[in-house]
Amino acid sequence: MKKLKLAIIGCGSITRHRHAPEAKQNPDVDLVAVCDRNFDRAKAIAEKFKVENVYDDYEKMLREIKPDAVVVATPNYLHADATIKALKEGAHVLCEKPMATKEDECRMMVETAKEMGKFLMIAHNQRFNEAHKKAKEVIQSGELGKVLSFKTTFGHGGPESWSSDKPDTWFFHKEAASFGAMGDLGVHKIDLMRFLLGEEFVEAAAFVTTLSKKYPNGQPIDVDDNAVCILKTQSGAIGTLTASWTYPGSEDNSTVIYCEKGSITLYADPKFSMIIRYANGQKAYFELDTMQTNERQTKSGVLDEFIDCILTNTPPKISGEEGLKTMKVVFACFESAKTGRIVRIDY
Numbered sequence: 001m002k003k004l005k006l007a008i009i010g011c012g013s014i015t016r017h018r019h020a021p022e023a024k025q026n027p028d029v030d031l032v033a034v035c036d037r038n039f040d041r042a043k044a045i046a047e048k049f050k051v052e053n054v055y056d057d058y059e060k061m062l063r064e065i066k067p068d069a070v071v072v073a074t075p076n077y078l079h080a081d082a083t084i085k086a087l088k089e090g091a092h093v094l095c096e097k098p099m100a101t102k103e104d105e106c107r108m109m110v111e112t113a114k115e116m117g118k119f120l121m122i123a124h125n126q127r128f129n130e131a132h133k134k135a136k137e138v139i140q141s142g143e144l145g146k147v148l149s150f151k152t153t154f155g156h157g158g159p160e161s162w163s164s165d166k167p168d169t170w171f172f173h174k175e176a177a178s179f180g181a182m183g184d185l186g187v188h189k190i191d192l193m194r195f196l197l198g199e200e201f202v203e204a205a206a207f208v209t210t211l212s213k214k215y216p217n218g219q220p221i222d223v224d225d226n227a228v229c230i231l232k233t234q235s236g237a238i239g240t241l242t243a244s245w246t247y248p249g250s251e252d253n254s255t256v257i258y259c260e261k262g263s264i265t266l267y268a269d270p271k272f273s274m275i276i277r278y279a280n281g282q283k284a285y286f287e288l289d290t291m292q293t294n295e296r297q298t299k300s301g302v303l304d305e306f307i308d309c310i311l312t313n314t315p316p317k318i319s320g321e322e323g324l325k326t327m328k329v330v331f332a333c334f335e336s337a338k339t340g341r342i343v344r345i346d347y
Helices: 013-025 039-049 058-065 076-088 103-116 130-141 181-197 302-312 320-339
Strands: 004-009 029-035 053-055 069-072 092-095 120-122 147-155 201-209 226-233 238-244 255-259 262-266 274-278 283-286
Touching (some): 004 013, 004 058, 004 302, 013 029, 013 069, 013 302, 029 039, 029 058, 039 053, 053 058, 058 076, 069 302, 076 092, 076 103, 092 302, 120 320, 130 181, 130 262, 181 201, 181 226, 181 255, 201 320, 226 320
Parallel strands (some): 004 069, 029 053, 069 092, 147 238
Antiparallel strands (some): 147 255, 201 226, 226 238, 255 262, 262 274, 274 283
């Protein structure tokens, strides 16, 4: 069977550690081109992963290579432009999170995918974790009764230790990133909770602020490094979401879901990725997998899912529409932080 021609736009750390290796491991993929506005960075990725075509202009690459599929892994401000242009050139697109920096950009991405008859998938990799999938099954089964509350956290020491342009990383600059920890980490947990609970958030209240991170010249960065949010679902469940770039030492990527008949704890224990604590005192321990970290990369399953969707002509579950719903909550949290009010989220 003929392999799918895949091109990658953006050659930073996420491509080096995840997208390019996963593309090379997939037997149905031919990684034909990579592109980055920093040509030396693109060339380094091409040499490491034995890619023949190297570009610093993605419009030119799309015209000349005409790939079947494209991964967009650029700084946030380019997500919409690169995605829309790739879709218009006839490629299916896997776009990194956060989907885009404005709601109208997200909508335009969704509309362009529909117009061109191509798939748009957003790379929310936490949906693929084994413990998260198992937790969703337990919640849907009704075994623990109704979900009442939750708390979910994603915090680490910051992107400057991970980014390919450290220490003055693009993540710290509003013109490139648009948002900080909330858009980088909080978006993961919003999407995850939507996935786990199987319902939408309808209200948000949030503090989104900059507490610690500085540029090399000592000035505070112009995006947030911490966010604490309170979210309410359609059914009335309420919970907290925390995103932080200022957790020194070990990363916290945990979630606890409180139900009528027990609770589910995810990725808070070094051995057991899921623990169920029943109201009667009994406990169930599940050793399913480990959470990916920047330092410990494991196969995400995102690219394989994207390729499988194309080959089987099956619309991706993490579609552009799903990405837009997640981003609506992100934008609502920023609006709440700015206005000091609870923000209603309309779909």
